[in-house]
């Protein structure tokens with residue numbers, strides 16, 4: 074099912090005016106089933122690996138829309154130097170703006186305190202009617218770890234999981250961890266075209282004054298340069 078967004082809804086999303094209101098309107102027809110993909114990430118910065126994985130999930134699982142949700146204060150990175158939620162949200166908005174099936178949401182960025190995926194999914198499960206299925210899209214490496222996430226049982230009960238394979242990643246580890254878990258995880262594994270890209274690789278390139286061309290959408294690399302993220306040295310960075 075194809076979902077089109079009302080003109081004003083798109084405008085509101087683009088302006089970033091709304092908080093919870095920037096999530097898509099789904100579930101209107103009680104006789105239909107809707108599939109909402111949620112791509113959670115630190116997105117520091119967002120890159121083509123994230124976008125390709127989401128696009129693959131969209132097509133393979135027949136999702137209506139994928140919401141990219143930058144983590145607010147990621148629980149697992151409290152000790153790390155993470156760019157501001159505003160910067161990560163803006164880059165996510167820029168990266169997703171040309172795809173009618175992608176949206177960027179401030180749902181976690183605007184939430185107070187440390188953000189846990191279990192809280193996000195439970196809140197969304199309560200917001201949407203039962204005919205909206207939730208699919209949390211993540212890398213297969215994260216799937217292997219998900220059994221250790223905060224309140225993993227709530228994650229399992231609120232959403233299905235989509236594990237995007239990353240090049241060179243051995244799925245056996247993820248499968249074994251899920252199988253050994255006492256919680257009823259429902260996981261679909263996806264073969265994603267080999268994109269050996271990571272956010273840390275992009276940050277390293279910026280620090281070294283190297284181009285991000287073809288690794289992330291141009292507007293994102295422009296934003297990084299303009300705002301001096303990741304130690305951009307003026308005059309050294311080739312966009």
Ligand code: DND
Pocket residue numbers: 112113114115116117122123126144147148149188189190191210211212213214215221222223237238239265268269270271272
């Ligand atoms: P990352 O920091 O790994 O995101 O966080 C992923 C999600 O897990 C976020 O929503 C977190 O809030 C959530 N999390 C993690 C740990 C604990 C808890 C929650 C908790 O609640 O206790 P990145 O920005 O690095 O990447 C985003 C996603 O994209 C990840 O799932 C990553 O595996 C995947 N990815 C790729 N997939 C395919 N090809 C590539 C990829 N690069 C990253 N090249």
